[in-house]
Amino acid sequence: MKDLLWKNIAHLKRQSPLVHNITNYVVMNNTANALLAAGASPIMAHAHAEMEDMMKICQALVVNIGTLDEYWVTSMKKAATQANQLQKPWVLDPVGAGATPYRNETLADLLKLRPTIIRGNASEIMALANHNTTPTKGVDSSAESNEAVAAAKFLVDNYQTTVCISGETDIILNQEKEIHLSNGNALMAKITGMGCSATALVAAFAAIISDKVEAVSSAMALLGVAGELAARESKGPGSLQLNILDKLHNITKAEFIATLKIEIKRG
Numbered sequence: 001m002k003d004l005l006w007k008n009i010a011h012l013k014r015q016s017p018l019v020h021n022i023t024n025y026v027v028m029n030n031t032a033n034a035l036l037a038a039g040a041s042p043i044m045a046h047a048h049a050e051m052e053d054m055m056k057i058c059q060a061l062v063v064n065i066g067t068l069d070e071y072w073v074t075s076m077k078k079a080a081t082q083a084n085q086l087q088k089p090w091v092l093d094p095v096g097a098g099a100t101p102y103r104n105e106t107l108a109d110l111l112k113l114r115p116t117i118i119r120g121n122a123s124e125i126m127a128l129a130n131h132n133t134t135p136t137k138g139v140d141s142s143a144e145s146n147e148a149v150a151a152a153k154f155l156v157d158n159y160q161t162t163v164c165i166s167g168e169t170d171i172i173l174n175q176e177k178e179i180h181l182s183n184g185n186a187l188m189a190k191i192t193g194m195g196c197s198a199t200a201l202v203a204a205f206a207a208i209i210s211d212k213v214e215a216v217s218s219a220m221a222l223l224g225v226a227g228e229l230a231a232r233e234s235k236g237p238g239s240l241q242l243n244i245l246d247k248l249h250n251i252t253k254a255e256f257i258a259t260l261k262i263e264i265k266r267g
């Protein structure tokens with residue numbers, strides 16, 4: 001499995017898929033940089049007039065509701081509908097799910113469009129499935145990933161999707177498979193846009209790998225291992241952010257294989 005994930009990471013650099021991102025104002029720059037560092041190609045766009053054409057030239061879509069508004073929500077629905085029509089994968093990042101009724105209503109509509117993959121932190125995944133045990137704080141999680149497994153299974157069963165709950169352990173599951181990854185560093189939660197970058201990387205791998213648990217695991221393994229290695233040479237969140245970009249770019253097979261902590265739970 002470790003070799004397979006590394007093969008996918010090398011494959012991403014060769015294929016360099018174009019990823020259409022409808023994402024939030026906070027993270028546009030670091031998301032684009034994370035995609036570039038890993039070898040993919042980003043484009044950020046949200047004009048209604050270009051949503052359908054953009055999806056024609058891109059290999060995958062990110063719908064991230066972080067700084068949603070009425071105009072952007074229409075863009076998201078147009079792009080997701082077109083992705084479905086063209087049978088291209090799209091990934092939902094339910095940033096701040098549970099924080100406000102507007103976010104919840106928007107997410108309910110987006111779920112009806114059947115995201116190929118959902119990536120969020122534990123609080124967001126629980127809010128999305130209406131399984132909240134603790135009130136949501138905003139964009140940061142107040143729960144551990146294992147607390148959101150029942151919620152993730154609910155989403156998988158009801159929307160035929162693949163879910164990634166990120167956190168200290170990243171849990172990736174669908175109806176057939178479940179994988180746990182335990183790399184990364186606690187300081188990653190102190191950098192805004194780490195989860196959004198994870199989602200964008202998930203979309204990049206989904207563009208080139210048909211097995212969605214394998215695609216999500218490749219993305220989360222790459223970010224987790226890069227984060228863990230980068231943390232060893234960082235003084236705080238500022239240098240960690242830059243060091244993660246460097247590591248996404250220059251990670252070697254030997255350090256990836258030696259650092260990756262993966263558990264195949266099912267499938």
Ligand SMILES: Nc1ncnc2c1ncn2[C@@H]1O[C@H](COP(=O)(O)OP(=O)(O)O)[C@@H](O)[C@H]1O
Nearest residue numbers: 121166167168183184185186188189194195223
């Ligand atoms: N406590 C932690 N230990 C190790 N890695 C972490 C920790 N918290 C978050 N991460 C990593 O940071 C990245 C972003 O995840 P997360 O913080 O859950 O997303 P979000 O920013 O959406 O809340 C993931 O790669 C995840 O594995």
Ligand SMILES: Cc1ncsc1CCOP(=O)(O)O
Nearest residue numbers: 024026066192193194195196
């Ligand atoms: C702080 C903030 N507010 C709206 S979107 C956003 C960024 C959230 O990014 P992430 O979920 O990756 O930490």
Ligand SMILES: [Mg+2]
Nearest residue numbers: 095139195196
């Ligand atoms: Mg997030």
